[in-house]
Amino acid sequence: MRRNHKNCSKYGAHGQRAFRPMVTMLFLAGLLAWGPLLAAQSATQSASQAATRSVTPSATQSVTQPAQLVAAPGEAMALYRQLLNPVFDVRDVHRVRQVQIDREDLHVVLTDGVIGLIRPVNGRVTGAFFEGEGHILVFPPDRAERTSLALFTGSGVLDQKFGVAYLRFFDDKLVQELQAEFRPEEDAQEFIDKWERSETLLARADSLALLRAMTASQPAGSGYIHLRLAGTPVGTFDVVLDTHSAEQIGVSQAVSSSAGIFYDAWLSFPMRSAREGRKKGPQAGLEFEASDYKLKTKLSPPRELSAEAQVTIKPQMPGERTVIFELSRYLKVTDVRVNGRPAEFIQNEAIDGSDLARRGNDLMAVVLAAPAEKEVPLKLEFRYSGPVMFDAGGEVIYVGARGTWYPSPSYSLASYDLTFQYPAGWTLAATGEQVSSVTDHGVQTTRFVTGKPIGRAGFNLGKFETAEATAGSVAVRAYAARHVEESLAAQEARAGLHPDPAKEVQRIADQAASTVRFLSGELDAFPYSRLEISQLPALISQSWPGLIYLSSMAYLDPRERQALGVHDAFMELLLGKLMLAHESAHQWWGDAVNGESYRDEWMVEALANYSAMLLLEQEDTESTRVALDRYRDELLKTTPNGIVANAGPVTLGRRLTSSKFPNAVDPVLYGRGTWLIHMLRTMLRQAGDGKSDTRFFAALKGLLAGSTNHKISTLDLQRAFEQVMPPSLNYEGQNSLDWFFDSWVNGASIPELTLQNVRIVPAGSAVKISGAIRERYADKNLVTAVPVYAVGEDGVSRFLAFVFVDEDPTEFSMTGPAGTKTLLLDPQQTLLRR
Secondary structure (H helix, E strand, O other): OOOOOOEEEEOOOOOOOOOOOHHHHHHHOOHHHOHHHHOOOOOOOOHHHHHHHHHOOOOHHHOOOOOOOOOOOOHHHHHHHHHHOOOEEEEEEEEEEEEEEEEOOEEEEEEEEEEEEEOOEOOEOOEEEEEEEEEEEEOOOOHHHHHHHHHHHOOOOEEEEEEEEEEEEEOHHHHHHHHOOOEOOOOHHHHHHHHHHHHHHHHOOOHHHHHHHHHOOOOOOOOEEEEEEEOOOOOOEEEEEEOOOOOOEEEEEEEEEOOEEEEEEEEEEOOHHHHHOOOOOOOOOOOEEEEEEEEEEEEEOOOEEEEEEEEEEEEOOOOOOEEEEEOOOOOEEEEEEEOOEEOEEEEOOOOOOOHHHHHOOOEEEEEOOOOOOOOOOEEEEEEEEEEOEEEOOOOEEEEOOOOOOOOEOOOOOEEEEEEEEEEOOOEEEEOOEEEEEEEEOOEEEEEEEOOOOEOOOOEEEEOEEEEEEEEOOEEEEEEEEOOOOHHHHHHHHHOOOOOOHHHHHHHHHHHHHHHHHHHHHHOOOOOOOEEEEEEEOOOEEEEEOOEEEEEHHHHOOHHHHHHOOOOOHHHHHHHHHHHHHHHHHOOOEOOOEEEOOHHHHHHHHHHHHHHHHHHHHHHOOHHHHHHHHHHHHHHOOEEOOEEHHHHOOHHHHHHHOOOOOOOOHHHHHHHHHHHHHHHHHHHHHHHOOOOOOHHHHHHHHHHHHOOOOOEEOHHHHHHHHHOOOOHHHOEOOEOOOHHHHHHHHOOOOOOEEEEEEEEEEEEOOEEEEEEEEEEEOOOOOOOEEEEEEEEOOOOOEEEEEEEEEOOOOEEEEEEEEOOOOEEEEOOOOOOOOO
8 A cells, every 4th residue: 555655844843744554545545444343233124125135145155256347447446336236145154163264374263253254345255253252463573563462452462352242354264264164153134233334334444455466367365354353351453364464463442532433543553474584475565566656736726636647656566456545535536447448447436325434545446457467567547637736825725635636546656747727927836847838828837847757746836035145066946935824924914013924035045045055064965956845725735856835833923923823943943944854854855855654653763863963053052951951851741541652663654643642753752753864873972083973974865875766764774873883882893773673763751860989099091980870761672872971070071981781770880081080971962861
């Protein structure tokens, strides 16, 4: 499943990038149905269903009948609607005992109860409902996943009994395992009446995944299993095994609270065979990759967008027939063609009257007439339109579908040819190089072409004033309206102010150019030939290749921000300087290279944020401390479930948002992430002369240069820093940073560290020093290189050595310079600690 990748900063935080695992996309769609599992449901069978049952073979008779979707017009939609509306048959309700379902890391037993299989769809049984006694057992494969599971269940192992199970699957073996244990059940109709409605409500969560599996030409197997289990001590939760995902196994729970609706991801990890490398399943989002886009888009402000899109995709594996695209739910597709021929597509199909039917989602599917051939390109053409732009007031347009205004099957580098038509008098900023712009009868037509493949394309429209600056050969242009959005303007008016962002447009251009010059010198040449910054009427900012959407808040002066409630030093630093520098740094970290998965999002955001902070440090040495102090304070804030830092390690990415910690993503992903980069930098400085960042920037340059596919991982970051680390950072004699990444990156501790029992004894021309470092609030596996400084007779503190604290207490002994009077533990506050 494609993940939507966007760099952004928001008012009060930085760099949000939306990574949505398939498990969340699937089951949020069925959220309204999770409650009915806890009680019996009554539903009257319709006459048409009854008539159909009387002539349809039972599930028992058809459990192993392989079938493939034929390419007749409308066949895919008909199949999808059958999957969307499952039907029970009294002939397929049975009693079962001791059915064992073992798939990779999942171990499920239906101990004793009644099960009803749904009627076959295209010759295959794809689901069932069970009531009775069952048991599930899952052993998480690593410490991070055990910690995550324990946060929600109180245990590092999923070992639960259940009373009710909804099953949906594409797995003929599973049906055979169930069939082998069938026993007669006398109350079949009563069972159907009780559970049929629940089965129907839940079906929409899985139908698209099942359609993809059923239309593929690959052999059937344990490709997809979804269990929703109820009647457990920890409530109703979902278990998934999906071989189309990069992390094939997931366990999650839908939770509704006063703070909103959450989908707590308890577990997510690769299945055992993938971990062991004995075989590799398909990777998420890699079934099809887009290589070329040609978009002709008509913009009719303030709301409407209509487009013709040509997308060339390359199948990455043979046999797939259903291509999943992401496209805004507000854009209605009217026609799809594949290689010039009409093709079936599915968009916003759901059960009548359901929430999904009313709202839709941001996914659509195109069903190919024949199985795809690996690396054989397909040209798809789309026609669509809808209201995805919004008038924020003052002729400032908000493009609500910035990441989903064109159909995309996966995040991949592609070439873009973008043509926009819009009313004359408006100004448009977009990714790529502007190659033409003409006005005819009040209509402006402007074309942009990318000079090299990029990860995504965007645009913004408004009545803007512009300003320009340069950074070497890079042209920088800023756009600003004469007004802010109505919501901000009303607050400003009450304070007697009337902001004019256009007055700040040159400052914005100059600030961006300054960031480009600085980072081009320290990292690498700017990845693109131009950078455009456009006002965005929102409390967020986002970065795209060569284009930044910058919040209106950044266009205000300090007095105007104060009228909106900005009074502290950090928020003024963020909105006045850091936000724009952060988004400019994303042109390297996030656009030129991106994280390999959601687990690497922290790194992309932290590197962009810290790169921006390094620039600000040149102007004001205290700015870094102001930001770091705020990040630490946010992590240490107390909640009903502990301090915010307890939400988990940075490598959980968007999973950090949960019912336990609704607001943990910003403090952990960006705050702790920035601290981790700061710790790496200061360790290298302390190990050298205490002043030089040569090793630090060498590591970052190596990280950029080492990316051959424009993707970087947390492991790549570790290897880049290991290439420049000095021997003084070796732990237990190993030239490795495993100790740092295992305990700090994959951990969540914020320890308290104190010196105790320090003894300084003269020894000739030196002194012998001994003592201990006590630690509290630390995981047992935490290892910290604590910098110890010696204070001489002149009162000056000098770095002495690192003490690797790995237990409480950690005793140490070392030699120091003559005249040492006392020791200081981390006097420069380079460690994330209490």
